[in-house]
Amino acid sequence: MPESPSNLAIEVSHLVKTYAGVTAVNDISFTVPRGEIIGFLGPNGAGKSTTMRILTGYLPATSGHVSICGFPVATETDEVKRRVGYMPENNPLPDDMRVSEYLYFRGRLKEVPRRKLGSRIDEVLELCDLKRVRHKIIGKLSKGFRQRVGIAESVLSEPPVIIMDEPTIGLDPHQILIVRDLIASLRGRMTVLISSHILPEIEMTCDRVLIINQGRIVAQGTPTELRREVLGQSAYEIEAAGPLGDLQFLLGAIDPGLSVASEGPIDALGFRTIKLKTVNDEDVGEAILRACLSEGLRVRALSRAHPTLEDVFLAATRRSWDAVAGEARGGRNS
Amino acid sequence: MLLVSPSTYIAAFSFMGLMGFIFTTILEEYSKSQLAVPPASAFFAVYFIPVMFMVPLLTMKCLAEERRLGTIETLLTTPVTTTEVVLGKFAAAYLLYISFWASTGGLFYILKRFAGDARLIDPGPIVGGYLFIAVSGLFFIAIGVFTSSLSRNQAVAGILCVTALVAVILGSQYLGSAAWLESESMAPLKSAVNYAQISVHEQDFSRGVVDMREVLFYVSGTVLALIFSILSVEAKLLHS
Numbered sequence: 167m168p169e170s171p172s173n174l175a176i177e178v179s180h181l182v183k184t185y186a187g188v189t190a191v192n193d194i195s196f197t198v199p200r201g202e203i204i205g206f207l208g209p210n211g212a213g214k215s216t217t218m219r220i221l222t223g224y225l226p227a228t229s230g231h232v233s234i235c236g237f238p239v240a241t242e243t244d245e246v247k248r249r250v251g252y253m254p255e256n257n258p259l260p261d262d263m264r265v266s267e268y269l270y271f272r273g274r275l276k277e278v279p280r281r282k283l284g285s286r287i288d289e290v291l292e293l294c295d296l297k298r299v300r301h302k303i304i305g306k307l308s309k310g311f312r313q314r315v316g317i318a319e320s321v322l323s324e325p326p327v328i329i330m331d332e333p334t335i336g337l338d339p340h341q342i343l344i345v346r347d348l349i350a351s352l353r354g355r356m357t358v359l360i361s362s363h364i365l366p367e368i369e370m371t372c373d374r375v376l377i378i379n380q381g382r383i384v385a386q387g388t389p390t391e392l393r394r395e396v397l398g399q400s401a402y403e404i405e406a407a408g409p410l411g412d413l414q415f416l417l418g419a420i421d422p423g424l425s426v427a428s429e430g431p432i433d434a435l436g437f438r439t440i441k442l443k444t445v446n447d448e449d450v451g452e453a454i455l456r457a458c459l460s461e462g463l464r465v466r467a468l469s470r471a472h473p474t475l476e477d478v479f480l481a482a483t484r485r486s487w488d489a490v491a492g493e494a495r496g497g498r499n500s
Numbered sequence: 501m502l503l504v505s506p507s508t509y510i511a512a513f514s515f516m517g518l519m520g521f522i523f524t525t526i527l528e529e530y531s532k533s534q535l536a537v538p539p540a541s542a543f544f545a546v547y548f549i550p551v552m553f554m555v556p557l558l559t560m561k562c563l564a565e566e567r568r569l570g571t572i573e574t575l576l577t578t579p580v581t582t583t584e585v586v587l588g589k590f591a592a593a594y595l596l597y598i599s600f601w602a603s604t605g606g607l608f609y610i611l612k613r614f615a616g617d618a619r620l621i622d623p624g625p626i627v628g629g630y631l632f633i634a635v636s637g638l639f640f641i642a643i644g645v646f647t648s649s650l651s652r653n654q655a656v657a658g659i660l661c662v663t664a665l666v667a668v669i670l671g672s673q674y675l676g677s678a679a680w681l682e683s684e685s686m687a688p689l690k691s692a693v694n695y696a697q698i699s700v701h702e703q704d705f706s707r708g709v710v711d712m713r714e715v716l717f718y719v720s721g722t723v724l725a726l727i728f729s730i731l732s733v734e735a736k737l738l739h740s
Contacts, residue, residue, distance in 0.1 A: 258570030275578040
C-alpha cells in the first residue's frame with residue numbers, strides 16, 4: 167500500500183459544507199502534522215462537529231479537499247476509515263452489551279486480527295482504567311465510565327489519527343485528569359484532534375489550537391502565539407498610593423506604547439489599582455517599578471497579567487462576529 | 501449478541517406458544533371430522549398470522565435503533581459500507597426468523613410420535629411448507645428492514661412494516677378478487693396481480709409445486725427492498 171510521502175496526518179483545504187442552504191463550514195483550510203495534538207475550539211454551532219464528521223468520511227463535503235494520511239476522504243473512504251478512530255459527540259453506545267463484548271465487536275469491525283484482539287482489549291481496558299467494569303452492561307455504567315469506554319474504543323485499533331468530539335464532557339475533575347493524561351500519552355504516536363468547550367483543558371493538552379466560529383477559522387497557533395496575535399498586547403497591574411503626576415510621561419520614556427488603561431478607585435489605605443497596557447512583548451516590569459518609585463509613588467504590588475486562552479477565545483470569536491457583521495453591513499450598503 | 505439477549509428467548513417462547521396454539525386448534529378440527537387436506541397444509545395456510553406479528557417485531561429495531569442511539573455514526577466510521585451494514589442486519593433477522601420457524605418442526609415430531617396415523621404426517625406438504633416459509637421470509641424480512649430504515653422511531657417502523665405486509669399479503673388477495681380488474685382493458689394489470697398472489701404461492705408450495713417464477717418473485721422483491729434500504733440509509737446521512 168503506497169504511503170503518502172508527506173508528513174501530514176490531516177490536510178483540509180477550502181472545505182465547505184452546506185445543509186439545506188445553511189453554511190455550516192465555510193472555506194476552512196488547515197493541516198496537522200503527524201503526532202501532534204490539536205484542539206478545536208468554538209462556540210456551539212460553529213461547525214466543529216460537522217468538520218469532524220467530514221474528516222471521518224461519515225458526511226460528504228459540499229466542496230473542498232480533505233485527506234487523512236495522504237488518502238483523500240472523498241474517493242478512498244475505506245482507507246481513511248481504517249486510519250481514523252472516531253468518538254462522536256455524546257458518545258453513543260449500545261446499552262445492552264457488556265464492555266468487553268462491545269470492544270470485541272468493535273475490534274472485529276475495525277479489522278483487528280482475532281489473535282491480537284484479546285490482548286489489545288486488555289491493554290485499552292488497563293489504559294482507560296476500565297478493568298473493574300469489563301463485564302458490566304454498558305447501559306448500567308455511569309457517565310464517566312461510558313465516556314472512557316468511548317475513548318477506549320477509539321484507540322482500540324491503534325489508528326494513526328484519532329478524532330474525539332468533546333471527550334471530557336460530563337466528567338468530574340478527577341476523570342478529566344485521567345482523560346487528559348491519556349490523551350497526552352498518545353502524543354508523538356498518534357495524531358489527535360479534540361474539540362472542547364473547556365479551555366484550560368485544551369491549553370494543557372494541545373500543541374496547537376484552532377479557533378473556529380461560524381464556519382470559519384478565526385485564529386490558529388500555539389496558545390502562546392494566539393495570545394500575542396489575538397490580544398496583541400501585554401498588561402500590567404500596579405497597586406500604588408500617591409499622586410500620579412507625570413507617570414504617563416515617564417511610562418512613555420520606558421516604552422512608547424505603554425499607557426494607562428484604567429485607574430481603579432482609591433481604597434481606605436490610599437491605594438488604587440492602575441492597569442497599564444503595551445503592544446510590546448518584552449517584560450518591562452522592573453522599569454515600571456523604578457519609574458513609579460522615582461515619582462514618589464508607594465507601590466504595594468506589581469504584576470504582569472497573563473491572559474488565559476479564555477480571553478483569547480472570547481476576543482477571537484468577538485472579532486470574527488464583528489467581521490461578519492461588518493461584511494453584512496457592507497453588503498447591504500453596496 | 502442475538503443468542504445471549506433475553507429478548508430473543510422471550511420472542512421465541514411467545515412464538516412457540518402461538519404456533520402451538522394454532523397447531524392444537526387445527527388438530528382438534530381434525531379429531532372432529534376428517535378433512536380433505538393434510539394438517540400440515542392447514543398449518544402453513546395460516547402463515548400470515550405469525551408473519552404479521554413476528555416480522556415487524558424482529559426487524560423494527562434493526563436500523564431504527566441504530567439511528568436513534570446515534571450508534572450508526574460509530575458503525576459507519578469503521579471500514580464497513582452501508583451495503584454491508586444493511587445486509588448484516590437482514591441476515592441476522594432472517595436467520596432468527598428461520599430458526600423460530602424451524603422450532604415448529606417439533607410440533608410435527610410430537611404429532612408423528614403420538615398420533616400413529618401415517619396419513620396425518622405427509623412429508624410432501626411439510627417440506628413444501630417450510631420451503632415456502634424460507635423463500636417468502638426473505639421478502640418479508642427485507643420489507644421489515646426497509647421500513648426500519650425509514651424512521652428513527654421503532655414504533656413507527658413497526659406500524660409501517662405491518663401496513664406494508666398487510667398490503668402485500670392481503671392487498672394482493674383483495675385485488676385478485678376485485679371486479680373492476682376483470683374487464684378486458686385491465687388484463688395486463690390482472691395478470692400482474694395474479695402473479696403476486698402470496699397465498700396462492702403458499703398453496704402451490706404445499707402441494708409440492710415449486711415454480712421458479714414464484715421463487716423469482718420473492719428473490720427480486722427482496723433485492724429491491726434491500727436496495728431501497730441502502731438508499732434510504734444513505735439518503736438520511738446526506739440530509740442529516
